[in-house]
Amino acid sequence: MYTTFIVRMGGEIAIKGKNRPQFEKALLENMRLSVKGMGVKIARTGGRIEVNVGEADPQEVAEQLTQVMGVSSISPVAEAELDMEQIKQTALRVVRDALEKRQTPVTFKVEARRANKLFPLESPQIMKEVGRYVLSNTGPDLLKVDVRKPELTLTVEVRETKAYVMCDVIDGPGGLPVGTSGRVMLLLSGGIDSPVAGWLAMKRGATVEAIHFHSFPFTSERSQEKVNDLAKILAKHGARVRLHNVHFTEIQKAIRQHCPEEYSITIMRRFMMRIAEKLAHKRKALALVTGESLGQVASQTLESMYTINHVTNMPILRPLVAMDKRDIMEIAKKIGTYETSILPYEDCCTIFTPKNPKTRPKLHEAERAEELLDVEALVAEALEKTESVLYTRAESL
Numbered sequence: 001m002y003t004t005f006i007v008r009m010g011g012e013i014a015i016k017g018k019n020r021p022q023f024e025k026a027l028l029e030n031m032r033l034s035v036k037g038m039g040v041k042i043a044r045t046g047g048r049i050e051v052n053v054g055e056a057d058p059q060e061v062a063e064q065l066t067q068v069m070g071v072s073s074i075s076p077v078a079e080a081e082l083d084m085e086q087i088k089q090t091a092l093r094v095v096r097d098a099l100e101k102r103q104t105p106v107t108f109k110v111e112a113r114r115a116n117k118l119f120p121l122e123s124p125q126i127m128k129e130v131g132r133y134v135l136s137n138t139g140p141d142l143l144k145v146d147v148r149k150p151e152l153t154l155t156v157e158v159r160e161t162k163a164y165v166m167c168d169v170i171d172g173p174g175g176l177p178v179g180t181s182g183r184v185m186l187l188l189s190g191g192i193d194s195p196v197a198g199w200l201a202m203k204r205g206a207t208v209e210a211i212h213f214h215s216f217p218f219t220s221e222r223s224q225e226k227v228n229d230l231a232k233i234l235a236k237h238g239a240r241v242r243l244h245n246v247h248f249t250e251i252q253k254a255i256r257q258h259c260p261e262e263y264s265i266t267i268m269r270r271f272m273m274r275i276a277e278k279l280a281h282k283r284k285a286l287a288l289v290t291g292e293s294l295g296q297v298a299s300q301t302l303e304s305m306y307t308i309n310h311v312t313n314m315p316i317l318r319p320l321v322a323m324d325k326r327d328i329m330e331i332a333k334k335i336g337t338y339e340t341s342i343l344p345y346e347d348c349c350t351i352f353t354p355k356n357p358k359t360r361p362k363l364h365e366a367e368r369a370e371e372l373l374d375v376e377a378l379v380a381e382a383l384e385k386t387e388s389v390l391y392t393r394a395e396s397l
Contacts, residue, residue: 002058002076007049010072010174026177027070033239034064062170067237069203071172080163088133090165095134098167099142107146112156119158126156176205178238183207185280186289190226190347193291193320195337196328200319201289202238209283210241211276213248223345233337235391246275247385251378252352258372261354265299266361269308274379277312287315294321303360310363
C-alpha cells in the first residue's frame with residue numbers, strides 16, 4: 001500500500017535563510033547515499049521531499065532514512081486518484097493499518113490540504129466526508145473523534161495529479177546534515193561514551209573521523225575489532241567514517257618507565273591530544289571531539305582537563321560534558337553502539353592503570369614529569385605507524 005514517503009527536514013534547516021539551499025542539498029545527498037543501490041528515487045517537490053520506494057522494502061527504506069541526520073520525521077503515504085470515493089477508501093485502509101499496529105481504541109481527527117484548487121471539494125468538506133466514512137466503517141469501539149488532542153491524525157493532501165493519505169509519523173534524529181559543519185577528529189575508545197560523542201557531533205552536521213589508540217600486543221585483536229565495529233555503526237549514521245589506528249605501546253612503556261605512576265593517565269592523555277591534533281591538521285579537521293563527562297573518572301576533572309588541554313591549541317568539543325552516565329547510556333542504546341561498547345575487551349586506557357591516579361593534576365608537575373621523555377620523537381613514531389581504514393555506510397549494513 002505504501003509506495004511513497006514524505007520526509008520532513010529538521011526545523012533548524014528551515015530557518016537557515018539564504019544558506020538553506022546548501023543544507024537541503026547536503027540532506028538530499030546524504031539521503032540518496034543512505035538508500036544507494038535500493039532502487040529508490042528521492043525528489044524535492046513543492047516544499048517537500050518525496051521518496052518513491054519503487055521495488056524496495058518500505059520498512060528497510062524507512063529504517064535507513066530515519067538515521068540520516070537532518071531528517072526530522074517521515075510518513076509512509078498511500079496514493080489515491082483524484083476521486084473522492086477512492087480517497088475515502090484509501091483513507092480507510094490507512095486507518096485500519098494504523099489500528100492494527102496499535103491494537104487498542106484510539107481518538108482521531110482528519111486534516112486536509114487542497115494544493116490543487118481545481119479539486120471540487122474544499123479542505124473542510126474533504127475532512128468532513130473522509131472522517132464520516134472512516135468512522136462509519138470502523139466503528140466507535142475502535143475509533144472516536146477528538147479534534148483537540150487526537151492520538152491519530154489522518155492527513156489527506158490533494159495535489160495536482162493525485163492525493164496523498166497518511167497518518168503514521170516515524171521520528172528521525174533531526175539536527176543538521178552531516179557535512180555542513182566541517183570536519184572533526186573523534187577520540188574513539190572502546191567504551192560507551194566516545195561513540196555517543198561522535199554521534200552527537202554528527203547530529204550537529206560535522207563530518208567525523210575517528211582516532212583510536214591501541215597497545216598491541218597488550219591489547220587484543222578482539223579489542224581492535226570492537227572499535228572497528230563501533231566505527232562501522234557510526235558510519236551507518238554519518239555515511240562514512242575514516243578510522244585512524246595509532247600504535248600507542250611505545251609511548252605507554254616510556255611513560256611507565258620514566259614518569260610518576262600517579263601522573264601516567266594525565267601524561268597519556270596529553271600524548272593522545274598531541275597526536276590527535278597533528279593528525280587533525282593533516283586531515284584538515286578543525287576540532288577534536290572527546291567523550292569526556294565532567295567528574296566521571298580521574299582524567300575528567302576540571303584540573304585534569306586543564307592540564308591535558310595545555311598541549312593543544314585546537315578546539316576540544318565535549319558533547320557529553322554535562323550529561324550523566326544514565327543519559328549517555330540511553331543514547332548509546334538508541335543509536336546501536338551500547339551492546340558493542342560493553343563487550344569486555346581491554347583497551348589502552350585499562351592497561352598500565354595506576355592504583356591511585358592523580359585526580360587534580362598540576363600543570364607544572366605534569367610538564368616536569370615529561371622532561372625525561374623525547375615527546376616529539378615518540379609522537380612522530382606513533383604517527384608514522386598509524387594505519388587508516390575507511391568505513392562506509394554500505395559496510396555497516
